[in-house]
Amino acid sequence: MTAVAKLEVRAVSKAFDGKPVLVDVNLAVAEHDVVCLIGSSGSGKSTLLKCIDLLVPIDTGEIILDGRVITARGVDADAVRHGIGIVFQAFNLFPHLTVLDNITLSPRRVHRMERADAEQRARSLLYRFGLVDKEADYPDRLSGGQQQRVAIVRALASQPALMLLDEITSALDPELVAEVLNVVRQLKDDGMTMVIATHEMGFAREVADRVCFLDGGRILEHGPPAEIFTNPQQERTQRFLQRIIEAGRL
């Protein structure tokens, strides 16, 4: 583990209606690191990401971003979210706004950028991710892969220092997965710090600096991908990976 962590999750627990979804989770993410969260559906991956973005309040423990406890009382959650980009499984683009307006909404309203500046930045991001001809379209005119790339661009437009990706390829048709994963590879090359919840094991193995295996709301095992994928220590990790190999996904 690196000395200075960009993000630290300390002993975080969370229960929904008495049912524990996160149990004593500890995680440290160094700057420029990519951490992949793996584990079956319902293991707590999504909830952990939403807790980090302060979209879901935690019950106990604390979360530290850039050395500051963001889960403390009195912290302005809106201000914390300015520095974090999150992308969801279901894209969640705003259907009543064009691609360009989706992307510039937060820069203009939250960061008080001039429209022209915000649009210029949006266009350069769209250009970079091959979406330059889509700026005037409404989201329902785009394919799932395009929508998800727009959602990533929208998150990047606020220039976050940390990106949280919540199973961003799980709602896509198989042939559209690659174009979205390529965007994530580009972000890694840029040195973006990322926490990625994913079912794409091959991808996790490729981009992750570290992999965490979640089971029943606990991080059962974590380490470099080579270790986790080839020599898992925990029996549950072994069984999980075995099922994935049987499904032909690794």
Added chain:
Amino acid sequence: MIGSGPPAVDVPGAAPPETRWRSLTTEQGARGALIAAASTVVVVAAASWWILTSETWPAVQRQFFNPENFAESWPAVVSGFWLDVRMFLVAEVAILVFALLLAVIRALRGPAFFPLRAMTVVYIDLMRGIPIILLVLLLGFGIPALDLPGVPRSPLFWGLAALVLSYSAYTAEVYRAGIESVHESQRMSARALGLTQWQALRHVLVPQAVRNVVPALLNGFVSLQKDVALVYILGIREAVREAQIYNARTFNYTGYVAAAVLFLAVSVPVARFTDWYAARDRRRKQAG
């Protein structure tokens, strides 16, 4: 993919596929149109014959459909109706704005807003529970009678205020249904982008909500367009009042029919427009 399949992606406002069903049940083609036309002619002719040949028809015509009385009452009723139209326009704008404010307050989250939310709930319950005519009487006669300094004394003002207060309560509920129909993930997405609760409502939730409830709002237009006539009870000389004055003078009811014709001339087109808009909206959602 491991575990469960991809969770259902939210399709906002997806409607059941009823176009096919419609095309099967409505008569198709020229033959269908011909049968419909012939059947309509037969039914209308039979009904007309039955009414016009009845023994009481001449008396009915004299009292309700007398061309001379119609022409005589028409100018006053029309000028009264023009007041109705202006009252409607002013009240409708006030209602749309005030109701949206109520709905937004009701949609605010967090314990700090509890008193505000509770006040809107109480307000909506009260205003929906009181008959409009009672509010019109209460405010329209009651407040001018108080003779308070700095408070308008015009019955017209207070009559309209009563309509606005009552209709805002209903319209706020329409807006609220619209806001609740926008999927929770949209709110979360907006908040995740750093938008405040207020900004999320203003830029993300309310625009989508309003689109979802336009047909219901138009329906409210039709209703209000008629209910403005309730202020006649304050002695305001709008169409119904003018018709009543004419009736009192001549003991003939044709003036009321003239007023009814004018109200219909506005409300039927708005109702058709509402249907057309709702159908177009449904088609678009299915196509999307």
